[in-house]
Amino acid sequence: xxxxLRLGLVGLGAVGAATVRRLxxxxxxxxxxxxxxxxxxxxxxxxxxxxxxxxxxxxRWYADPLELAAAxxxxxxxxxxxxxxxxxxAVVTAALTQGxxxxxxxxxxxxTHGLTLGALAAQQQVPLLFEAAVAGGVPxxxxxxxxxxxxxxxxxxxxxxxxxxxxxxRMAREDCDFPHALQAAQAAGxxxxxxxxxxxxxxxxxxxxxxxxxxxxxxLTPEQVKRSGIRxxxxxxxxxxxxxxxxxxxxxxxTQHADGTIHLSVAPEMLLPHDPLAQxxxxxxxxxxxxxxxxxxxxxGAGAGGDATAxxxxxxxxxxxxxxxxxxxxxxxxxxx
Amino acid sequence: xxxxLRLGLVGLGAVGAATVRRLxxxxxxxxxxxxxxxxxxxxxxxxxxxxxxxxxxxxRWYADPLELAAAxxxxxxxxxxxxxxxxxxAVVTAALTQGxxxxxxxxxxxxTHGLTLGALAAQQQVPLLFEAAVAGGVPxxxxxxxxxxxxxxxxxxxxxxxxxxxxxxRMAREDCDFPHALQAAQAAGxxxxxxxxxxxxxxxxxxxxxxxxxxxxxxLTPEQVKRSGIRxxxxxxxxxxxxxxxxxxxxxxxTQHADGTIHLSVAPEMLLPHDPLAQxxxxxxxxxxxxxxxxxxxxxGAGAGGDATAxxxxxxxxxxxxxxxxxxxxxxxxxxx
Numbered sequence: 001x002x003x004x005l006r007l008g009l010v011g012l013g014a015v016g017a018a019t020v021r022r023l024x025x026x027x028x029x030x031x032x033x034x035x036x037x038x039x040x041x042x043x044x045x046x047x048x049x050x051x052x053x054x055x056x057x058x059x060r061w062y063a064d065p066l067e068l069a070a071a072x073x074x075x076x077x078x079x080x081x082x083x084x085x086x087x088x089x090a091v092v093t094a095a096l097t098q099g100x101x102x103x104x105x106x107x108x109x110x111x112t113h114g115l116t117l118g119a120l121a122a123q124q125q126v127p128l129l130f131e132a133a134v135a136g137g138v139p140x141x142x143x144x145x146x147x148x149x150x151x152x153x154x155x156x157x158x159x160x161x162x163x164x165x166x167x168x169x170r171m172a173r174e175d176c177d178f179p180h181a182l183q184a185a186q187a188a189g190x191x192x193x194x195x196x197x198x199x200x201x202x203x204x205x206x207x208x209x210x211x212x213x214x215x216x217x218x219x220l221t222p223e224q225v226k227r228s229g230i231r232x233x234x235x236x237x238x239x240x241x242x243x244x245x246x247x248x249x250x251x252x253x254x255t256q257h258a259d260g261t262i263h264l265s266v267a268p269e270m271l272l273p274h275d276p277l278a279q280x281x282x283x284x285x286x287x288x289x290x291x292x293x294x295x296x297x298x299x300x301g302a303g304a305g306g307d308a309t310a311x312x313x314x315x316x317x318x319x320x321x322x323x324x325x326x327x328x329x330x331x332x333x334x335x336x337x
Numbered sequence: 338x339x340x341x342l343r344l345g346l347v348g349l350g351a352v353g354a355a356t357v358r359r360l361x362x363x364x365x366x367x368x369x370x371x372x373x374x375x376x377x378x379x380x381x382x383x384x385x386x387x388x389x390x391x392x393x394x395x396x397r398w399y400a401d402p403l404e405l406a407a408a409x410x411x412x413x414x415x416x417x418x419x420x421x422x423x424x425x426x427a428v429v430t431a432a433l434t435q436g437x438x439x440x441x442x443x444x445x446x447x448x449t450h451g452l453t454l455g456a457l458a459a460q461q462q463v464p465l466l467f468e469a470a471v472a473g474g475v476p477x478x479x480x481x482x483x484x485x486x487x488x489x490x491x492x493x494x495x496x497x498x499x500x501x502x503x504x505x506x507r508m509a510r511e512d513c514d515f516p517h518a519l520q521a522a523q524a525a526g527x528x529x530x531x532x533x534x535x536x537x538x539x540x541x542x543x544x545x546x547x548x549x550x551x552x553x554x555x556x557l558t559p560e561q562v563k564r565s566g567i568r569x570x571x572x573x574x575x576x577x578x579x580x581x582x583x584x585x586x587x588x589x590x591x592t593q594h595a596d597g598t599i600h601l602s603v604a605p606e607m608l609l610p611h612d613p614l615a616q617x618x619x620x621x622x623x624x625x626x627x628x629x630x631x632x633x634x635x636x637x638g639a640g641a642g643g644d645a646t647a648x649x650x651x652x653x654x655x656x657x658x659x660x661x662x663x664x665x666x667x668x669x670x671x672x673x674x
Contacts (some may be wrong), residue, residue, distance in 0.1 A: 022487055022630065032669065131484070137631035139484030147476030149370045150359055150651035171655075217369075276637070279406070290446065293648035294474035294639055299426070300613070301634035302397045311630035314487035323660070332369065 003323045004039035009228045010065040011080030011093055012045035015105055015132070016074055017052040019078065019313050024054070029209035030314065034110075034321035039128060044068045068104055069094040076101040076320055078313060084108035096120045096128065103316040105132035111206035111222045114331050120329065122329035129316035129330070134207040135160055135285040137308030138301040139315070144214045144289070145330070151291035153215040157253045160207045162283030162304040163198035164230050164250040165191040168268075169281055177235045190282065200229035201266040204252040208264060211287075212254035216262055225252075225264040233268060246270040247278040276300065283308075341376035342658045343410055345353075347402040348417030348427055349382035352442055352469070354389040356415065356650050361391070367651065371658035375651075379406045405592035406431040413438040415650060415656055421445035433457045433465065440653040442469035444644055448543035448559045451668050456519075459666035461577040466653035466667070471544040472497055472622040474645030475638040476652070481551045481626070482667070488628035490552040494590045497544045499620030499641040501567050501587040503527040505605075508616055509579060514572045527619065537566035538603040541589040545601055549591035552632065553599055556670045562589075570605060583607040584615040592646035613637065 007023075009016055023030065023040050031037040044062035062068040069077050069091045077095035077101060081088040095102050096117065104110070110117070110133050121128035131141045135158070144153070159165055163185060170181040182199065185191035195205045205225035213220050230250055241248050251269040256262050264294050271278040276298050277286050285303025290296055302308035342358075346353055360367065360377050368374040381399035399405040406414050406428045414432035418425040421609035425446050432439050433454065433612060441447070447454070447470050458465035468478045472495070481490070496502055500522060507518040519536065534540045542562035550557050567587055578585050588606040593599050608615040613635050614623050622640025627633055639645035 018630075026487070026489070029489070115568065126531050138634065143400055143476055144480065146656065147479050147652050148648065149655045150363070150367065150648050151364070152363070181452045274616070291643045291648070293355075295642075295645060297475065297636070298634055299634070299636035302632045305632075308632060311485065311487050311628070315484050318486045319483065 002036040004037040005034065005040050006041045006075045007078060007317065008042040008044070008068045008071060008074040008076070009040060009078040009080065010068055011082070012043060012052055013050045013080065015309040015313065016045070016080045017054050018310035019080070020056070021054045022310055022314055024041050029228045030318065033107040033116045034318050036321055038317060038321060041074060042071055048123070049062065057144050065091050065104060066094055068100060069100070074100055075316060076103060078317070079104040079106055080109065080313070082106055084112040089113060092117060093120065096124050096126060098124055099124050101129075102128045103129050103313055103320065105130065105313060107133040107203070107206045111209040114210060115219055115333065118329045118331035127320050129319060130210075132309045132312035134210055135287060135299075135301070136283070136303040137311045138285055138287065138299050138303060139312065140211065140287050140299055141214065143297070143299060143302065144211060148289065148291050148294060148297070151293045153256070153289060153291045155253070155255045156208070156211050156215055156287060157251060157277070158208075158285065158287035159249050159277045159280050160204040160252050160285055160287070160303060161198055161250055163191045163195065164204075165280055166282050167199070167230060167283065168233075168238070168248055168250065171233070171235060173248070175235060175239070178231065178233055183327035199231050201227045201250065204250065204266045205264075208252040208254050208266065210261065212264055213331055215254065216256050217296075217333050218262060218311050220262065225266055227265070227266040230268055234254060241270050244270070248271060249277050249280065251277060338372040340372065341374040342654070343376050343378045343412045344654065345379040345380045345381070345405045345408060345411040346377060346415040346417065347405055348419070349380060349389055350417065352650065353382070353417045354391050355643035355647035356417070357393070358391045359647055359651055367655065371655050373658055375658060378411060379405050379408055384463065401426060402428050403431055406437070407435060411437055413440060413654060415654070416441040416443060417650070419445065420451040421441055426450060429454060430457065433461050433463060433633055436461050437462055438464045438466075438657045440466050440650055440657065442467065442650060443469040444540070444543045444547060448546040451547060452556055452670065454601055455666045455668035464657050466656060468545075468653050469646045469649035471547055472624060472636075472638070473620070473640040473642060474648045475622055475624065475636050475640060476649065477548065477624050477636055478551065480546060480634070480636060485626065485628050485631060485634070488630045490593070490626060491630045492590070492592045492627040492640060493545070493548050493552055493624060494614070495540040495545070495590060495622065495624035496562065496586050496614045496617050497589050497622055497624070497640060498535055498538075499622065500528045500532065502617055502621065503619050504536065504567060505570075505575070505585055505587065507582070508570070508572060508575045512572060512576070515568065515570055536568050538564045539585065541603045542601075545589040545591050545603065549601055550668055550670050551601065552591065553593050553671050555599060557599065564602070564604055565604040578607050581607070583609060586614050586617065588614060596674040666667070
């Protein structure tokens with residue numbers, strides 16, 4: 001068997017811990033599938049003392065993630081810190097600059113700086129992979145980049161935010177107002193203390209920006225998304241929708257029209273019950289792709305959660321291990337003039 | 338730009354013609370995405386005179402597909418003849434033996450001789466890719482082999498045969514008996530003159546054998562599938578199902594139990610309307626994968642048709658062009674003792 005692929009992991013939240021756990025518990029299976037062992041060498045997180053339910057003493061601990069990114073004995077840096085700026089950006093930039101492959105789940109970073117980082121990866125001839133950045137365990141990035149590469153995609157439409165989905169489900173199920181449903185979602189761990197990113201639609205806007213750049217090959221920013229969240233929805237809105245036989249979901253959409261113009265939106269929509277997006281519950285995501293050869297392709301699965309997202313993170317690592325992914329620019333987009 | 342990837346294509350039915358058409362009409366787009374031009378060099382089919390709605394005079398014509406497989410200036414042979422034995426098998430074997438990559442849509446060949454051909458490809462260090470062999474344009478092979486490679490899969494369940502789906506839809510819609518619905522499906526071009534492969538479940542049994550080998554890493558044959566078709570279903574059966582609020586679909590299933598035993602089946606099932614397999618119409622396929630990290634992942638899309646299947650064929654060619662697919666054995670299975 002060939003040399004081990006040496007991994008460093010930055011950020012030990014739910015996804016990071018689940019990734020470490022799988023690397024430990026299924027080492028043989030993963031080595032079989034990779035054609036070489038995956039060897040976690042180093043980890044970094046803010047709090048060294050925190051119990052994450054997974055043994056970390058076999059790995060070098062870095063208090064400074066930038067030192068991990070610079071460690072000369074790593075092949076891949078897995079970035080699970082999050083955030084468009086600051087540490088995450090510095091870690092990814094440093095790792096790529098030093099010729100390391102990067103696997104990241106960071107939608108904010110890619111939606112904002114994907115073009116710059118993609119160009120850097122291409123220049124360095126190293127993979128920059130980010131399946132986990134959109135729709136958790138649903139392989140939407142690979143599907144667009146690889147499986148549908150013979151197609152012209154005209155539209156991507158999806159439910160990409162589990163928090164909003166959970167809140168909207170609760171409002172309908174419990175016949176309650178938005179603030180109550182938000183509180184319940186927070187208590188259940190489905191919504192964060194500061195829920196703005198989710199309920200105001202910033203999160204799905206970032207995700208759809210990434211998908212649209214990949215699908216249409218055009219440079220886009222999250223600011224171009226016509227964005228409306230669910231904060232203003234009332235119990236009455238949900239009730240009225242139900243009376244009309246409809247279901248409200250926060251839908252993200254990217255359309256390229258025949259003249260080449262692109263329209264990006266995130267907004268609550270009243271869906272008929274048979275719409276593939278209408279029946280999604282909790283953290284489930286679905287993406288409907290309209291493509292010229294294949295017609296309509298729908299992917300449905302867990303859009304959040306440590307394990308589901310770790311599935312995507314490790315799939316990317318396996319792609320690196322197999323040299324499975326092109327080292328070309330992952331955002332081969334045209335800059336719009 | 339790097340050297341062109343030189344293609345030879347054998348079999349010019351609906352899928353072959355659609356593949357040639359896309360290579361012609363989107364040459365620039367495909368070259369961009371491949372990182373190099375895709376150059377169709379040679380074609381072969383039984384009838385040189387037949388009008389296939391696509392210009393073929395730019396390509397070398399081979400009356401003998403084995404001569405095409407042996408042509409020294411080809412990098413990839415695309416096999417779209419079909420059938421487990423005879424010409425298709427000989428062409429694929431010859432191409433791999435001579436170090437050429439092979440892209441095929443041939444489910445019968447892979448279900449029966451996949452292990453032998455996979456071992457040959459691994460030995461020759463060339464890719465053998467077959468996304469189009471199962472579920473047409475739905476990227477189920479790539480999803481199992483790559484996107485879910487960090488998971489243990491416990492079950493795959495799907496509607497994999499469009500012909501049966503069309504017949505069952507007709508029986509329900511038109512309240513007619515099986516022979517009438519079959520005739521109508523034949524008249525509409527959805528069923529072949531000899532429909533045995535479809536209506537007796539041989540076709541989905543072959544497809545599920547391939548998926549199960551990939552998911553479970555165990556050698557399997559189509560004969561191990563407990564198979565029952567739809568020939569015996571009556572108008573009364575369909576009517577009774579509807580009275581019970583259910584919908585009949587031909588469901589293929591592969592389950593690996595906790596003790597490692599594998600159960601493969603193809604049989605009509607009475608489904609509740611909200612089952613993701615229940616609402617599929619015509620050539621639509623769906624596959625539900627149960628995996629330990631990701632939970633349930635569902636892929637839904639066109640399982641047949643020239644364009645949709647050509648989408649999968651060309652995606653495989655692009656993977657070859659980008660060196661995107663591992664050259665390892667595509668069937669890294671354990672032989673069962």
